[in-house]
Amino acid sequence: METDKIFPDGIYGCQKIGDGMSIEFTETQKNRLTELGVKKETVFRMFETVIEREQTYKIVEKQAVVKNKADLKYLLEQSRKPALCRLQQELADALCEKGFTQVTTPIIISSRALEKMTIDKNNPLHEQVFWLDPKTCLRPMLAPNLYEVSRKILTSQKLPLRIFEIGSCFRKESEGNSHLKEFTMLNLVEWGTPKENRIDQLKQFADLVLKAAQIDDYSLQEEDSVVYGVGLDVVSRDGLELASTAMGPHPLDDKWRITCSWVGIGFGLERLLMHREKQSGIQRYSKSNVFLDGVCLKIK
Structure with missing residues (x-):
């Protein structure tokens, strides 16, 4: 599954897949994504299959970790003040x-x-x-x-x-x-x-x-x-x-x-x-x- 098809706007976007969706991220997944700063519209998006949800979670979580690392590096090396x-x-x-x-x-x-x-x-x-x-x-x-x-x-x-x-x-x-x-x-x-x-x-x-x-x-x-x-x-x-x-x-x-x-x-x-x-x-x-x-x- 290609990243841009899941997330055309990166971890802060949300793509509507279609009618009949009923599968959400698990509570553990929601908590982790929220902790990493992923936007609500992404955390609460819906999926058509569990496989799609799991594949999407891996991509979103990885993107969010990369962003948090980059933001922490910027704080430590550039802004230095919260x-x-x-x-x-x-x-x-x-x-x-x-x-x-x-x-x-x-x-x-x-x-x-x-x-x-x-x-x-x-x-x-x-x-x-x-x-x-x-x-x-x-x-x-x-x-x-x-x-x-x-x-x-x-x-x-x-x-x-x-x-x-x-x-x-x-x-x-x-x-x-x-x-x-x-x-x-x-x-x-x-x-x-x-x-x-x-x-x-x-x-x-x-x-x-x-x-x-x-x-x-x-x-x-x-x-x-x-x-x-x-x-x-x-x-x-x-x-x-x-x-x-x-x-x-x-x-x-x-x-x-x-x-x-x-x-x-x-x-x-x-x-x-x-x-x-x-x-x-x-x-x-x-x-x-x-x-x-x-x-x-x-x-x-």
Whole structure:
């Protein structure tokens, strides 16, 4: 069987063979091809015979291994920096050029800080927190620290104030195609945004970040957050949530003695990469011992 007759577009194409197809790749084969980064339309294609399926699998798996090896070699010899690291730097540079200041805050936070965000034992998010002991945990979000740092800065600085942080957050998520237990967040906030300008500012800041991330297929949709209430979500054309936004004054502000109006956005960077690189799973661009810069390390 000739390769081009099976795969006219390489491992990322999919050729419809005809009516009456009922044979798929086995689950083991699907898992291996997905692990190697083969596109969904190929992984879930149908076959007329088992022989055809097995012949196709051998060819596709071999092509995918070759590609992963080539990508790993390029990383080691050329780019030398994973896409997640490059994206963090590109976003930081783009935000600093627009007057934002980057801050870094602790990964370990107190239960009291979460309670200020309404995440107490009665909140469903409480069960998703990685608790180190009854009073401390790994931060599930950047917001508590950004509130605290901002409150202190605002005692001596004038409005408007633009700050952002990029860092790891941790939640006991069921690791599906678009969730991770450890993920990298970008949170930006502008304190002192005039109330009448908040929506326009959110749109401008979302555009700034997504342009730096080389993503242009998105829209803003109204959404009701468990913590922040009604706001806007940044959603890709295929329905993937890329970011959530918030606006103030907000009831949470009083606990940090914040009194000005403001806007903020939170982006998950691994999810941005998954969407940009058209991957079906987020793990390929996560902090991982199995994947590195989208490359599967389990290659022959």
